[in-house]
Amino acid sequence: MAKAHVTTTVNGDAVEFLCDAEQTLLDVLRDELYLTGSKEGCASGDCGACSVIADGRLVCACLMLGVEAEGLAIETIEGMADGDQLHPLQTKFLEHAALQCGVCTPGFLVAAKSLLERNPDPTEIEVRYWLAGNLCRCTGYDKIVRAVLDTAEEMRGG
C-alpha cells in the first residue's frame, strides 16, 4: 500500500506527512518531523518517555500509529513552553532538580501537564499513580513528585 498522507496539528502548527501504515506516531515525530524531544525508551508502552497528548488524551506515541494522528491535535514537549516562557512545570522541575539525566523528563512533563489539566489539586498519591506509566531510573521520583505538587499549588494561585 502506498504511504498514507496525514494532515494533523502538532503543537498548534498544521503539519502534513507521509507514512507507512505500520509507522508509529513516535517514529513519525522523531524520524519524519525531527521532533526528537519525545524519546523511545522501550517502544512497548512501558516507560512513558514518548508521552504526548493527542486531542487532550495522554498517550504513548509508540503505541499509536502515525496515521491515527489524522485530524488530531498533537502536543509534544517541544510545544510546552510558550515562546521563551517556560511552562510552570518546566520551571518547577528545574527549581526542584527533578531531573538527573533528563531523558525521561519530556515524558514526565507531558504526563504531569495532562494530570494538572484534569486535576489541578492532586494529592501525592494521585500524582504517584498518574505518573506510574513514566519510568525514571535516576531520581527515585521524590523531586519529580514535589515539583508537580508545587506547580499545582502555584498554578492554583497558592
Place this chain on the structure above:
Amino acid sequence: MTDYMHAFDLYVPASLEDAARLLDEHGTNAWIVAGGKDSFDWFKDRHRQPQAVIDISGLEELHGIRDHGGHISIGAATTLTEIEESELLREHFPVLTQAAAQVASPQIRNAGTIGGNVSQDARCTYYRDGFPCYRAGGDACYANTPTAMNREHALFGVSRCVAVTPSDTAPALVALEAEMVISRNGVLQTVPSEAYFVGPDIDITRMTVLKEGDILVAVHIPKTWAGARSYFEKIADRQTWDFALVNIALVAKTEGTQVVAARIACGGVQCTPRRLAEVEDLVQGETVGPDLETLARRVAARGAKALNYNQFKIPLIENLAARAIRSLA
C-alpha cells in the same frame, strides 16, 4: 527487536457493515484493532503479522456508555479511562470502574478499550515469545514442564495449556453478569460474559468466543447488581502497572451484616475468569465475620492444582476471598 512492526495495510471502515465486509474479505489475514495496546505488542514481537489491519476505533456505534433502563451498555471501543470516569458506571457498578482504573497506566487506559481489555490474548511468556505451543497450534506446553517458569500460570481448568486470563475488567463483568454483544455475519448476538471467555478445553487457540469475522460491539450490564456492595482488588508484583497475579471482583447484596446474595470472580488463576461458586454458596444467608472469612478461605481454592512456581496463588486466592467477604462487614 521489539521496536518496529511488520508492514501491513490499514483499513478504517466507516460502519460496522463495512468492517464486517473487510473482515470477510481478508479472512485469516485480517486483524481488528481498536486501542491497539495488545495488537501492537503482538506486531512488535512479530509473532503475529496480519496483512490487513482493520481499525474499528472510529466507529460511532462502538462508543459510549448509555443507560437503557434495564441495563447499561458500554460500546466496545470505549476507553478504560472513559469507564473509570463515568459517573453513571461509578454509581451503578463501582466494581467495574475500580477494575478499569487499575489497568496499567494512564497512557494505556486512555487508549486501551474495554473490548480490547476483555479480548486480549494470553500473557504466557512462552506463547508470546513464539514457542510452538498448543495455543499457537503446536503440540507442547512449554510453561508446564519441570524447569519452566510458571509463577504466573493457572491453578484451575488446565487442559494442555496453563495460561490465565490477564484482564482486570473481565472478572468484574463476570461478577456483574454482563452480556457481550457480538456482530457475527451481520447479525448481533448476545453472549453471557461467562460464556464469552473460553478455556483451552473448548478452544485452545482462543481466549473468547470471537472467531474470524466477529466483532465485539458492546457490553451490556443488567442492573441486577446496580448499587450492590462491591469489592475489587488486584495483586501484582508492583503496586500498579503490572498484570494481576490474582485479582478478585465481588458484588453482594446485604442486609445489615448478612449476605443475601453474592457473585465473586477471580482473574489470573485459570484461562477464564473463575467464579468462586463455592464461596458464593457458602456466604449466602450468612453473617459476615471472622468465621465466615475462615470458611471462605477454606473453599476458595478448592480443586486448585499448583504448578512448580505458582503455589503462592493458592493462599493468595484464599486470602483475597476472605478480604472480599471482610469488606462487607
Place this chain on the structure above:
Amino acid sequence: MAANSHGKTNGSTRWVGTRPVRPDGVDKVTGRARFGADVHLPNMLVGKVLRSPHAHARIHSIDTSAALALPGVKTVVTRDDFNDLPSEFVPAGEMLINYRDVVRNVMAREKALFEGHPVAAVAAVSEKVAREALARIKVDYEVLPHVLDVVEAMAPEAPLLHEDLITAGVEPAPTTPSNVAKVVEFKLGDVEAGFAEADIVIEREFSTQPVHQGYIEPHACIANYSEDGQAELWCTTQGHFVVRGHCAKLLGMDVSKLRVTASEIGGGFGGKTVVYLEPVALMLSRKSGQPVKMTMSREEVFQASGPAAGTRVWAKVGMTNAGRITAGEAVLKYQAGAFQGSPVQPGCMCAFAPYDLAHVKVVGYDVVVNRPKVAAYRAPGAPQSEFAVESIIDELAKRIGMDPVELRLKNAAKEGTKAAYGPTFGPVGLVETLEEAKAHDHYRTPLKPGQGRGVASGFWFNIGGETCATLNLGEDGTIALVAGTPDIGGSRASLCLQAAETLGVDVERIRPLIGDTSTLGYTFLTGGSRTAFASGMAVIEAARDMIRQLCERAAKIWDIPVDAVEWIDGEARPAGSNAGEFEPLSLADLARLAGKSGGPFVGRAQINAQGAGPSFGTHIVDVDVDRETGRVTIERYTVIQDAGKAVHPSYVEGQLQGGAVQGIGWALNEEYIYDDKGRLQNPGFLDYRIPVCSDVPMIDTVIVEVPNPTHPYGVRGVGETPIVPPMAAIANAVEGALGLRFTDLPMSPPRVLKALGDARVPKAA
C-alpha cells in the same frame, strides 16, 4: 601570595553548597537536549545487529550473500572484519576488561556465548531494509549445552564457555580449563582465632539475582568514517575517551584519527562504560563509506548489555556477647556473564569494610556463565556482598538484644581503621551517619502494627584518575568551562560551582560543555563516583591556573611584581598598601584588556586525581508487609550519607534518592527470568520490574559532611554508596515485620507468600 589567591576557603563558601538551576536544565525540560538517538546525518544509513538466538552455540559459518544481494543493503559486518586481539587487560570503570574478550563481545567469533550475542550487522538505506537483510543472513550454529547458574557453572561437569580458560589466582595453576576465571582472596589477621573469641557465630548463604542498570535511554550512536581514515563518532556513553580507546584498538586506528563526542546521556549507572554498538557502527561506516546510525531496542538492551552480577554469597560473622565483632569470613561466587571480569574483587574488598575488624577473610570466584557480560552497576560488586554481611549483623544485634545502630557504632570503621583490603582509612563518616541515624526522627518514631524497621550501612571506595579541564575566558568576562566527563546527573552544575568558587565569580557567568576527545587531553570516564571529585579538582586547578595568569597580567598592567597581586572575590587587587594604590581589576576588566595587554586567558589542568575519599552511608527503612498478599510496601525511607562536601546539595540528594530506589527495586522486584534454553523471558520494562512512582514514598535524605582532606572543598563521590545498603535494610525490616529472614532476592509478593507458606508448614506439623 595570599592563601585565598588559590581559591581556598576558610570553611565558608559562597557558591559551593548552593542550589542554582543547572546550566543544561532548560534544554532538558524543553526536549532540546540531544541524546544518543536524537541526531540525523545527511546520507545516513541504519545499522542493525543480528543476534544469536542460542545461549551457547558454535558458529560454523555465516553466509551473508543473500543479505548483500538485497537492494538498499550497503554492507555487512561479521567476525571476519575484526582482527583478533591478544589478551590485554585495561581498566573500564572500576573493573578490568580484556581486549581479547571485548572483540568477541562486540561480535561473536568461535562461539555465541549468550542469547543476544552479536553475530553480524548490516547497514542499509532504511531500517526496514536493514531488518529484512538480517533475516537473510544464514548462520550455521551447533547448539551446545549452556549454563546460567554460578554454582552449576563451577561444577566439574559444567559446559565450558572457553576451552582455554585456566583459573588465575590459584597455586599451582590448574592444568584443565574451567568456568572459574579467577580466585581472589583478602585476609587480615587470623579468622580462626577471631571466631574462637566469639560467643555467637552466625553463618548464612545468600543469593542475589542479576539486575540491569535500567537506564531509560537505550544505547545509540552514529559513526562517520571518512575515506582518509579519520572518523567521528557520536554516542551515548559515560566515557568518550574510553570509547575512543576501545574503538581505535578494535579498528586498528590511531586514537587521534577518531573524534568521539559524548551526546547527552540518558542514564548509565555503570552500564555505559563499555562498547557494544560503537565499533560495529564504525566498521559499517568504514566499509560503506557513509554515516551509520545504530540504536538498540529495549529488548536488545536487556539481552545483550551488562547487568550486575547475580551472586551466591556465604558469610559468617562472630561476635562477643558484648557486641564486639571478632571475625568475618565470606565466600563470594559472582557471575561474570560470558566473559571473565565480574566485580567479585571489589565485592570482596567491600564486604566487611564498614567495620573495624582484626580478623577477616574473603574469597571470591569470578565465574563465566552463558549470560551477557556483566557491566559495572553503581558500586559494582558491593551491594551483593554487603547485603549478606549487613543481614547477619542485624541478626547478631537481635540475638543479643542490642540496637542495630548501636552495634554498628560499636564496631564502625573510622579514621585509622585498617581495612581488610589493605589501606588505613583517613577521615571517614560512618560513625557520623550512624549518629545521625540514631538521632533521626525516623528512627525514633514508633512503628505501626505489621511494620518492620531495618537499618544497614554501606561503603564504597570512590575513585579519582586521569582528568583534564579547560576554562576559556571570553572577551566579556564570561567563561566557557570544558570538561571531559559526560554529565550523567548534573555534574556540569557542580563543576561550574567549583569553578565559580575558586575564581570568585558569579556561577551564571560560567557556561559548561563536555568537550569531545579532540578538545581535551585524555579524561577517564564518568564512573566510580569520580566526576564531582576528580573533574572538580581539575576545574579548580584550571581556575587556579587562570588566576595565576590574571594576576600576572594585572601585575604587568600595574607594573608591580606579581607577588604583590592577590585574587580576591573575582578581582585582582594590590596585596596590601605596600603594593601600591590601584583600582582592582575584575575578571571582566582583564578580559576586556586581554588583547591589548598580552593575549587571551585559558586556564588548563591535566591531573591524575588521587585521594578520593570513601563514602559511607546508613539507611533506615520502614516496611509494611501484607501477610495476605505478600506485598512489601516501603512506608518510610531515610538515606544518611557522607558527601564530604555537597557541592550542589539538590543533586547530592538526588543521588541518594535514586540509589535508594534502585536498591528498592533490587530488593523487591527485579530479576532476570530465563527459560530452560537460556533465553531471557522478560527483556522489557513490563516484566523486568523497576520501581514506578507509586511503589515508593518520598525518600528523606541527610547529608553528612566529613570533608575529604585531599579535595579543596572536601568533596567525596556520592553516586554509588546509596545503592549498597537498601537490600539488607529492607530484608532486615521485613524480618522485623514477619520474623522471617530473606536471604534470597527479590522479595516479591510470590516469594513472600511462599516463604510465609513454608514457615507455616512446620508449625502445623
